[in-house]
Amino acid sequence: MKTIYLDHAATTATDPKVLETMLPYFHEHYGNPSSIYSMSRVSKNVIENAREILANAIGAAPREIVFTSGGSESDNFAIKGVAQALRDKGNHIITSQIEHHAVLYTCKFLEKNGFTVTYLPVDHDGIVKLNELEKAITPQTILITVMHANNEIGAIQPIRQIGEIARKHGITFHTDAVQTFGHIPVNVDDLNVDLLSISGHKFYGPKGVGALYIRRGTKITPLIHGGDQEHRRRASTENVPGIIGMGKAVEIALTTMDSEAKRQIALRDEFIKTLLDTIPDTILNGHPVNRLPNNVNISFEGIEGESILLNLDMEGIAASTGSACSSSSLEPSHVLLSIGLTHEFAHGSVRFSLGRNTTKEELDYVAEILPGIIKKLRAMSPLYKK
Amino acid sequence: MKTIYLDHAATTATDPKVLETMLPYFHEHYGNPSSIYSMSRVSKNVIENAREILANAIGAAPREIVFTSGGSESDNFAIKGVAQALRDKGNHIITSQIEHHAVLYTCKFLEKNGFTVTYLPVDHDGIVKLNELEKAITPQTILITVMHANNEIGAIQPIRQIGEIARKHGITFHTDAVQTFGHIPVNVDDLNVDLLSISGHKFYGPKGVGALYIRRGTKITPLIHGGDQEHRRRASTENVPGIIGMGKAVEIALTTMDSEAKRQIALRDEFIKTLLDTIPDTILNGHPVNRLPNNVNISFEGIEGESILLNLDMEGIAASTGSACSSSSLEPSHVLLSIGLTHEFAHGSVRFSLGRNTTKEELDYVAEILPGIIKKLRAMSPLYKK
Amino acid sequence: MEQYSEKVMEHFRNPRNVGKIENPDGIGHVGNPMCGDVMELYIKVKDNVIVDAKFKTFGCGAAIATSSMATELVIGKTIEEAQTITNKVVAEALDGLPPIKMHCSNLAEEALEAAIKDYHEKLAHKKA
Amino acid sequence: MEQYSEKVMEHFRNPRNVGKIENPDGIGHVGNPMCGDVMELYIKVKDNVIVDAKFKTFGCGAAIATSSMATELVIGKTIEEAQTITNKVVAEALDGLPPIKMHCSNLAEEALEAAIKDYHEKLAHKKA
Ligand SMILES: Cc1ncc(COP(=O)(O)O)c(C=O)c1O
């Protein structure tokens, strides 16, 4: 049975064209980019080329790009790095309640180390309340970090406006663009950001590679100390194949992004409509319009997400849930609670995230299968009484 | 011209068999290991298999292995992680003067953050002075970190004895085994270590992946906070192909290590003898016997390393130097100064590091070429008057 | 995630004894939606033997499978025998559960306890 | 590392004017082994024109190439013209140097300054 893969927000397959560009750099051109012999120049040149591609894609200078091992490292680096570098200036950080754990738990860690953190609330659509932001700023505020789009409910945040406020107050501003880069336009000047996190495997690049954009002049302490790589901002022998692969993935994303976003939005909206129309007591989570082109997040009253996923899996469909039962906590997703869902609805959420290969036929199949699954589970549920 | 690659201590080519095992995990089995559908189980199983291979190789339990992005991250994680976790117990760290920058600069960073660091001296052969260690221990000492073998001069350190001392005092002990693992036996119980760093690309695995062994019960704070991966000790979507590749590289290393070490030691010792015999005013750096099987480090009086390397490169030979001129500082390698070399000798060092494909013919060729290069550069040098 | 055993999946796919019992001799209602699992267990008792059991469960795969297995285990048992069925017994009967799912087996044990307690109370009430 | 230009490599491969001048009119001795580069520059001056220059250099590729280029640049120049040869001029004549190597071009400028100073001193001495 071919899998209908609808979990592209979790990870994507590496594009075969991306893998192809990586291959020569495993055992043909394997030189350490930092060495001085000619063999290493090949490695050095190709990573600098990838840096340029990525920089151009977001409107930055190559010097402003630091390669990392992924989105989580980029987030940790940005937040801890600025906190460390600006500790003398203040100890207050502002973020939102719906950040990815890579941001949220980094903030919690800093709270244990003398920092104060404000977690901005969001509205029912999952959009950060801008009016709360200005109120939260104090003379101690050194960093604002708000994600570009949420990974669970796809809500796109008013980053440009947040950036304006940050700039007005002279506060460093970071955004986690792991879910947006490669999918919707991301330009660091349009967004008014000083730091921006990217992860390769979210846009058909390889796993284990990412980047952090650091605007020229931004004060930041390295997360990984050591060698002179990346202009001393991130030590370690460069992951040459990974970096090249991500560069190629950026190139491909740029040429396909516009048409692909349009295509996915059409599929997405039809799929949402069908599910809401055919399955009772079902709600859409996240903003209906300001949402990632590929994100469909639905809550089914009275049943639990994991048991829906397992049933989908039996039919060859891969999706994800914000229910606690898929993680090591008992609480459902903090994002779903932040938008005001009851636990009954929060536990019953399923995220379908579309990708380049997703077809209308696949979604039609899911829409056909799903009502039966929901019905069966509801019949078994003591909470669903209708 | 085929390159004679003698810089295996900097990085190795990914073994073609390693690359082959990685390939299916880019776009065939690309599932996120943390997801719950069947597709992800493949990814999950293969990384757990790699974990077991690595754990067995060093005499550890799989639970004690955390995958990272490389040696530098492992070192930073170990040192900052223990420092953070045991901050209430004390603020003193002991290391050596000859550590890799990933350890050294991490310690310098901690010095700026309320920690005190003792840098143990080494003897002329580059071996840490054990008698200085006991003297350095204070009630505040929470961590000892000494590398297993030095990357520049190949000197193998008395880790087992250091571990005994650490244990006697109840102090957590980390070793950077980036240069030894896969090349000489590494067993965490024999070595009495609590933490041990490994990097994949140093033993024919891929770049951008490594591991940290963390003995059960060792207190450590994550370096990368976020998702639940790696039992919450290292967040981020796992680099599945990289981890699998490293696992395969471990397997290959285990079967070839003994014979390969013997072969390299024979080649190494003959090569050293030839160079010292045929080129005057030349010394071997590092211990003559307690040294990595693949390490040859020679200083040539009165000339500078980079200019030797460039000449070697013109002849298709890739090597490295501890001279400052290859880095962004003006000081030559801290390691060469620590073993008591004068600047004249320290700047004139060249490291040849052998690998699996290194042949006697290649070394003979280098030994033939080198005297002419040295002669030519010495004729040009105002410091060499003989 | 760590994998469910074949036995868990089999019970999840084909849960036994789903539903309610009209006029049950005991009902156990445990869990709460906050934690993501809720279970209702109904038992029918004749001459101190559980002759029928049915459940309704809101929860993950493990919650549903343990509910199903628990009903299978209790049917035919005396009340005293049923009281020896701990969460460990249920989990073992399912060839184990992933560590992060062990809490789900508590649900079944607690539901069973609650149902038996309810049975005893109803009995006391009748006698009184 | 960032790459050397073809010009740098050409001068490194075939350095011009290596050696000493017997009875030079000026010697510049600069740098020190601590920093990894030392240069000795010898000049022969006739009628205020540098008619010959030779060097010996301990240092990296950039140090050797800038030494070589500096000698080429000064030969045939008057002392005053030679004084306008800054590190920037030498680096540009080599089609640039990697940023971390820029300090090497200082070496050539300083050696030239020192050699001219020595020349002036010797001249003053002779006249005296
Ligand atoms: C001893 C030692 N430690 C740490 C490292 C860092 O490893 P990586 O470059 O994989 O981060 C290296 C190699 O560069 C090394 O030789």
Ligand SMILES: Cc1ncc(COP(=O)(O)O)c(C=O)c1O
């Ligand atoms: C919004 C967001 N930030 C950060 C991450 C972490 O990225 P990675 O898994 O590459 O470390 C993810 C994905 O897991 C994400 O969706």
